Amino acid sequence: MKFLVLVFENIARNPVRTILTSLGTMMLVLVVTLVFTVLTTLDYVTKEKSANIKAIVTEKWQAPSLLPYSYAAGLSEGAADPNDPNAVRPQDSMSWGFFVGSTESNPAKRGYENLFFAFIMEPEKARTMLDGIDVLTDEQAAPLIAGIKRMNEIRNGVIIGPGRLEKMKKRIGDRITGYSRNYRDINLEMEIVGTFPKEATQYTDSAIINREYFEAQMDAYKLSNGNKPHPLADKTLSLVWLRVPDRVSFNKLTEQILTAPSYTNPPVKCETSSTGISSFLDAYRDIIWGVRWLLAPACMMVLALVISNAISISVRERRTEFAVLKVLGFLPWQILTLVLGEALLIGTLSGLLSAGLAYGVINGIWGGLPFPIAFFPSFAVPIDCLWWGAGMGAATAFAGSFVPAITARGVRVSDVFSKVA
Known part of the structure; x- marks a missing residue:
């Protein structure tokens, strides 16, 4: 519990950096949440079912x-x-x-x-x-x-x-x-x-x-x-x-x-509704592929870099602090965990807040995401976005802070105090 309190205190020491990192995380998580909203809806309607099947009969040629x-x-x-x-x-x-x-x-x-x-x-x-x-x-x-x-x-x-x-x-x-x-x-x-x-x-x-x-x-x-x-x-x-x-x-x-x-x-043809919708979406195949495999991963990479940059600056500024902690008996793994904990806390809470706002505002006020594609005029943000946001924030925070945390773990007391002297 004391360790968690220390994590919160460290985050609060530089509120401007924490707020900017949090806002950057929220914006990128929002973009990925909206992308996933569209993709999961399209995946659902094009998924083949084994029961309660709807068939579509249309003109064949x-x-x-x-x-x-x-x-x-x-x-x-x-x-x-x-x-x-x-x-x-x-x-x-x-x-x-x-x-x-x-x-x-x-x-x-x-x-x-x-x-x-x-x-x-x-x-x-x-x-x-x-x-x-x-x-x-x-x-x-x-x-x-x-x-x-x-x-x-x-x-x-x-x-x-x-x-x-x-x-x-x-x-x-x-x-x-x-x-x-x-x-x-x-x-x-x-x-x-x-x-x-x-x-x-x-x-x-x-x-x-x-x-x-x-x-x-x-x-x-x-x-x-x-x-x-x-x-x-x-x-x-x-x-x-x-x-x-x-x-x-x-x-x-x-x-x-x-x-x-x-x-x-x-002549007519008969196919499942999922197959019919998939055929209708063929015109959007390249766009959907690009959004799924280029845009979403790019956003997550940028998010990891944002967090990595913020945590790296914090680690460089706190080298003396980490040396003092080692003198006081903190083990290297504890310092590693401390730095990772700070990043994970910012990433997880920011991601959860961003997804929660997206769910409430887009569904409650806008009535869905107004992104017309094919015959879908809008998309409802699913409740699953809450764990998407928290998960994306945590995953990118971990990826972005791992190297700075390793650097903090490896701080040598003798090198730090020799420069201070």
């Missing part, structure tokens, strides 16, 4: 996938033969289309603040099939559940994420018009009826449009244009999500879909 909506009914049943009792059927399913547009009618005034991106889907499936929402309690998902209930009452309801509502300066109950960019001349007049839970940060900029309402608007376009259908009328389905219990069921389901004659024009 084209990206983005554009399938006829007539595929949805059969694919939602896993292309199972109704007369085959042994056919595999998914536990749950969800169809997706994408509506990209703006709430601004004037193209010259359109910008990011009025951008509108929505999933065209069955509203009730948002509660059971959307990643991150299917694991929430009813209390946490209350804003979404209320919106789904209202959408079942009015077909033109829309659910919009809290981040997008703030950018659009709208709130629940307001009415908006979505002017489509990908479905030309399809403009949707909607009422905002709900929002996504704050815990589901990946949907903060997204929205949900009722599939029935969208299809009705496509039919209205046909009626108002001399019975001529919209050019994309048979390309409103982008993908179908299917949930199966295990890998065996997934393999059987995939075989059913790929061998079904109803889904050959255009």
Whole structure:
């Protein structure tokens, strides 16, 4: 206990150096924490699962996938033969289309603040099939559940994420018009009826449009244009999500879909959600590799050098002190431990404080790390960042202080006092 008190006293002797070293540690730990936040999320969503698997059915030879909506009914049943009792059927399913547009009618005034991106889907499936929402309690998902209930009452309801509502300066109950960019001349007049839970940060900029309402608007376009259908009328389905219990069921389901004659024009492919997301992230592969293997290690090396420099200066200034300690009976290993302890204390506490602030501020105030990549608008900092920060601070402090500690351990009493004399 006395040894620990001595470590604290030594740190407090030069508060300016201690504070500067701590701030440098906090900044670099913050950068690495944010990097790990993005990487761990991407690793999780691309990790293959052995149970509760979600499969994605998309167009085989084209990206983005554009399938006829007539595929949805059969694919939602896993292309199972109704007369085959042994056919595999998914536990749950969800169809997706994408509506990209703006709430601004004037193209010259359109910008990011009025951008509108929505999933065209069955509203009730948002509660059971959307990643991150299917694991929430009813209390946490209350804003979404209320919106789904209202959408079942009015077909033109829309659910919009809290981040997008703030950018659009709208709130629940307001009415908006979505002017489509990908479905030309399809403009949707909607009422905002709900929002996504704050815990589901990946949907903060997204929205949900009722599939029935969208299809009705496509039919209205046909009626108002001399019975001529919209050019994309048979390309409103982008993908179908299917949930199966295990890998065996997934393999059987995939075989059913790929061998079904109803889904050959255009042909489809079936893959796990993790594989599909991995393929989608291929465009970011080099960036992710550089961040993982270049940026993060570089930050940790710089952090080790910062601590090494600070501790080296301290050791040079305290050579006489170490000599006196040896005269008083301190063993070399005790002096080594003293120097390492000072560095580890600064590194560990600074790293823990930095990670704690990142967790509280980014999640609590910002609603997630705003780092758009692929279809992830933001990333929630995981609670694991607390031990990441403490661990990174401790590891780099140890690496940076080891050589200065060895130098302090090797201080020779005779050399120090001969110079003093």
